[in-house]
Amino acid sequence: MTTSNLNYRTGYEPLLPGVYIAPYPATYPEFAGDPEAASAAALAALRTLFATVIAPSKVASILIEPVIGEGGYQPAPASFLVALRELCDEHGILFIADEVQTGFARTGRMWGFEGAGIVPDVVVMAKAIANGLPLSAIATSRARMEQWGRSAHGSTYGGNPVACAAGIAVLETIRDERLVENAAARGGELRAGLDRIAAEEPRIGDVRGPGLMIGVELVKDRETREPDGALAKALIAKAADLGLLVLTCGMSGQVIRWIPPIDATAAEISEAVEIFGEALRSV
Ligand SMILES: Cc1ncc(COP(=O)(O)O)c(C=O)c1O
Numbered sequence: 001m002t003t004s005n006l007n008y009r010t011g012y013e014p015l016l017p018g019v020y021i022a023p024y025p026a027t028y029p030e031f032a033g034d035p036e037a038a039s040a041a042a043l044a045a046l047r048t049l050f051a052t053v054i055a056p057s058k059v060a061s062i063l064i065e066p067v068i069g070e071g072g073y074q075p076a077p078a079s080f081l082v083a084l085r086e087l088c089d090e091h092g093i094l095f096i097a098d099e100v101q102t103g104f105a106r107t108g109r110m111w112g113f114e115g116a117g118i119v120p121d122v123v124v125m126a127k128a129i130a131n132g133l134p135l136s137a138i139a140t141s142r143a144r145m146e147q148w149g150r151s152a153h154g155s156t157y158g159g160n161p162v163a164c165a166a167g168i169a170v171l172e173t174i175r176d177e178r179l180v181e182n183a184a185a186r187g188g189e190l191r192a193g194l195d196r197i198a199a200e201e202p203r204i205g206d207v208r209g210p211g212l213m214i215g216v217e218l219v220k221d222r223e224t225r226e227p228d229g230a231l232a233k234a235l236i237a238k239a240a241d242l243g244l245l246v247l248t249c250g251m252s253g254q255v256i257r258w259i260p261p262i263d264a265t266a267a268e269i270s271e272a273v274e275i276f277g278e279a280l281r282s283v
Pocket residue numbers: 065069070098099100101126136
């Protein structure tokens with residue numbers, strides 16, 4: 001389903017039918033960081049889709065990442081998620097939160113959707129769920145699961161005991177080591193450090209994101225907000241040379257994605273910010 005990059009679609013056709021894509025409420029570059037403007041535009045586009053392409057009565061579900069990952073580390077404005085929840089309720093549409101990247105404390109809350117104070121009907125999760133062991137899950141109410149029928153959704157490795165044991169250990173560790181709180185606190189420090197660098201660096205157009213899921217968008221010029229994927233590429237290579245691993249995301253690879261371990265310490269965050277600043281000065 002993803003449209004974050006052609007890389008994930010080309011050569012895989014035919015893709016899943018019956019999937020309609022609405023624009024994500026990205027706040028940057030188009031809305032210069034204004035969440036309400038981004039939210040209003042994306043809602044208007046969704047309403048147009050419902051009026052011209054697919055009737056909402058025919059829509060089974062709407063799937064959204066509370067913070068889009070591959071697509072450029074864009075947090076959905078809380079007002080958008082609230083409006084989407086209302087729209088789903090109005091039309092009997094299931095709200096599916098894709099928490100594959102945002103789940104398990106990444107955003108400084110256990111789940112990304114909590115930031116908007118909404119409750120989805122279905123949550124899909126993977127990646128951090130077993131800290132690297134292969135596991136994923138679909139969570140919903142028991143009543144909805146029972147509608148599905150026993151073994152209607154199976155997979156060769158589903159319910160693997162070792163992966164499930166790792167999943168339980170992850171949950172216990174997040175609870176016992178208070179890692180949700182740690183991600184929120186370290187995220188605040190990381191954000192403050194990156195904001196400090198951005199204040200003096202015209203090649204940074206935007207710093208955004210909750211908790212330890214922060215995107216730094218690089219631009220050729222702050223006024224035009226033209227993305228600079230080449231700079232991002234050079235920057236992550238330089239940072240790696242200096243001992244800091246960061247990735248890129250976004251359509252042109254122009255966003256540096258910060259996704260440090262949720263048990264990072266304050267000293268590690270501070271060192272990372274320092275290395276990032278040094279790398280930026282030398283590219
Ligand atoms: C947000 C999000 N959802 C879903 C997926 C795909 O997950 P899977 O590999 O389990 O199909 C990814 C993979 O990167 C992802 O980032």
